[in-house]
Amino acid sequence: MNTIFLLISLTTIASAIAAMSLRNLVHCVLCLTLTFIGIALTYLQLSSQFIGFAQVMVYVGAVSILIIFALLMTRSGHELTLREWRPMHWVWGTLITLGLLACLGLSITGSSVSGKVASPEKSESVKALGQALMQEYLLPLEAMALLLTVALIGAALVALPASHHAPASKGSNE
Amino acid sequence: MWFEGLPNAIKASLVLKAPEGLRPLMAAALSTMPILSAFGGLFAVVTLLERKMLGRIQNRYGPNRVGPLGIFQPVADGIKMLTKEDIVPKTADHLIHFLAPLVLLVTAMLGLSVIPFGQKLVAVEFEAGIVFFFAVGGAAELAVFMAGWASRNKYALLGSLRAIAQMVSYEIPLILSSVCVLMVTGSLSHTEVVQTQSGGITSWFLFTPWGFLGCILFLISTLAEVNRSPFDIPEAESELIAGHMTEYSGFKYAVFFLAEFAMCALTATLFLGGYHAPLPVLSIIPGPVWLLSKLTLLVLLFIWIRGTMPRLRSDQLMEFGWKFMLPMSVINLVSTGIWIALDGGLLGWLVTGACNFGAYLGLSRWLADHPNHRKRVYQYADGPINAA
Numbered sequence: 001m002n003t004i005f006l007l008i009s010l011t012t013i014a015s016a017i018a019a020m021s022l023r024n025l026v027h028c029v030l031c032l033t034l035t036f037i038g039i040a041l042t043y044l045q046l047s048s049q050f051i052g053f054a055q056v057m058v059y060v061g062a063v064s065i066l067i068i069f070a071l072l073m074t075r076s077g078h079e080l081t082l083r084e085w086r087p088m089h090w091v092w093g094t095l096i097t098l099g100l101l102a103c104l105g106l107s108i109t110g111s112s113v114s115g116k117v118a119s120p121e122k123s124e125s126v127k128a129l130g131q132a133l134m135q136e137y138l139l140p141l142e143a144m145a146l147l148l149t150v151a152l153i154g155a156a157l158v159a160l161p162a163s164h165h166a167p168a169s170k171g172s173n174e
Numbered sequence: 175m176w177f178e179g180l181p182n183a184i185k186a187s188l189v190l191k192a193p194e195g196l197r198p199l200m201a202a203a204l205s206t207m208p209i210l211s212a213f214g215g216l217f218a219v220v221t222l223l224e225r226k227m228l229g230r231i232q233n234r235y236g237p238n239r240v241g242p243l244g245i246f247q248p249v250a251d252g253i254k255m256l257t258k259e260d261i262v263p264k265t266a267d268h269l270i271h272f273l274a275p276l277v278l279l280v281t282a283m284l285g286l287s288v289i290p291f292g293q294k295l296v297a298v299e300f301e302a303g304i305v306f307f308f309a310v311g312g313a314a315e316l317a318v319f320m321a322g323w324a325s326r327n328k329y330a331l332l333g334s335l336r337a338i339a340q341m342v343s344y345e346i347p348l349i350l351s352s353v354c355v356l357m358v359t360g361s362l363s364h365t366e367v368v369q370t371q372s373g374g375i376t377s378w379f380l381f382t383p384w385g386f387l388g389c390i391l392f393l394i395s396t397l398a399e400v401n402r403s404p405f406d407i408p409e410a411e412s413e414l415i416a417g418h419m420t421e422y423s424g425f426k427y428a429v430f431f432l433a434e435f436a437m438c439a440l441t442a443t444l445f446l447g448g449y450h451a452p453l454p455v456l457s458i459i460p461g462p463v464w465l466l467s468k469l470t471l472l473v474l475l476f477i478w479i480r481g482t483m484p485r486l487r488s489d490q491l492m493e494f495g496w497k498f499m500l501p502m503s504v505i506n507l508v509s510t511g512i513w514i515a516l517d518g519g520l521l522g523w524l525v526t527g528a529c530n531f532g533a534y535l536g537l538s539r540w541l542a543d544h545p546n547h548r549k550r551v552y553q554y555a556d557g558p559i560n561a562a
Contacts, residue, residue: 026323053305061312065338068319127360
């Protein structure tokens with residue numbers, strides 16, 4: 001285990017803990033972003049640049065911004081802090097986390113992924129990536145695209161004004 | 175050319191003189207310091223140029239007091255900015271308020287670090303360099319939010335939210351228009367993109383139908399991405415008192431310009447042949463000179479636009495981004511695909527050119543006919559003229 005890996009994983013775990021335990025929600029989001037960056041750095045350590053940078057682009061550039069927008073649009077400034085925790089929440093949270101950890105661990109060790117070792121050579125030409133996406137991983141790609149389209153249509157439906165059948169009366173100042 | 179290996183040779187000899195343990199550090203410092211100093215210097219020159227050019231456009235002199243023709247104005251400004259009191263609002267989130275400009279600066283610098291400045295002159299060589307560039311660009315949005323939120327000022331927060339909405343919207347056409355270049359070169363590395371464009375002005379991607387459209391879309395998205403006029407709504411001095419920058423003193427322009435430099439350097443790399451000379455004869459002039467002059471030309475173009483274009487309204491900005499820029503960049507992707515399938519040539523020129531031009535005409539006419547886009551008539555402002 002080298003020093004860089006140790007540093008990255010310590011930062012990732014520490015920021016993940018901070019993201020869950022800080023009182024101010026915006027601080028939590030910023031810590032979560034640090035966690036995302038740590039995960040991206042782990043990808044870079046595994047010599048897969050494209051996935052690492054895509055991780056930063058999607059999670060730091062888009063997902064965290066989305067969370068921030070959701071926070072600021074749904075709560076007013078005074079509500080940006082968490083209420084105190086209750087003991088029962090601790091119990092349930094621990095149980096759910098352990099269950100999730102067991103599920104993930106079992107599925108990872110059971111699959112063929114756990115036996116694989118990261119290949120040191122670089123095979124990241126755009127062509128190889130495109131071919132992998134369009135041939136080997138076509139079905140997951142299509143499923144993802146469908147899911148995202150459904151989400152987009154749903155978001156558009158939610159955002160539609162309630163009285164969109166009525167004629168627009170916007171031109172009053174014309 | 176004889177000078178191509180020179181910077182690397184100097185660096186190697188300097189590194190060898192350093193003690194054994196310090197060599198990696200020395201190498202890193204020697205790679206980064208030229209970038210930092212060159213862009214710091216360029217920043218000083220460009221601020222002066224911007225004020226002079228804006229003055230010329232607005233029929234006044236611009237700075238002309240410090241030194242002959244005001245050329246020492248940047249020095250005076252620098253001294254002023256450095257000695258200015260650094261004021262932090264009492265209720266601000268001090269840590270984040272301090273970190274925000276730092277993050278912004280670091281992302282701009284990281285973006286510049288992957289740009290090839292000449293043959294073998296690139297600070298960090300990445301296989302997926304262009305993805306890296308956009309990834310750090312995405313982190314800049316977070317910095318803008320941090321600046322706006324940590325100031326605890328409603329104008330700053332509003333400005334930063336506007337800025338983020340704008341940056342997120344225009345990031346899509348920005349990335350899609352650079353994807354065309356990646357499709358043609360088949361590589362995600364800056365170095366290879368520049369290599370493909372070697373051999374004079376005719377092999378630059380700007381001079382292909384898809385590259386021309388891509389370059390224009392890219393430049394417009396860049397303007398929006400760095401919050402520059404006519405997309406400077408987030409800064410809007412008159413309404414939002416400089417948005418997320420409200421509670422900061424001094425550093426503002428430096429950070430603002432560095433992000434712009436990074437984007438312009440990427441534009442030059444993707445579409446204008448990077449460090450290559452326009453004519454093979456002219457390649458006796460070193461590559462960094464060419465790259466920096468292309469970059470300065472682009473910044474001058476931005477200043478020209480700033481001096482002559484009115485600011486867009488917020489809804490106009492969003493509609494332009496989503497209804498015009500996005501479809502056009504998708505169409506450009508398709509025509510790039512046709513170009514690759516036809517393997518360039520005259521037929522490729524005709525087909526992709528017709529495709530892009532037709533799409534531009536059709537889309538703009540169709541959008542202009544839309545009732546939302548008719549000229550707005552204000553009853554009290556325009557009334558008498560309409561009545562006449």
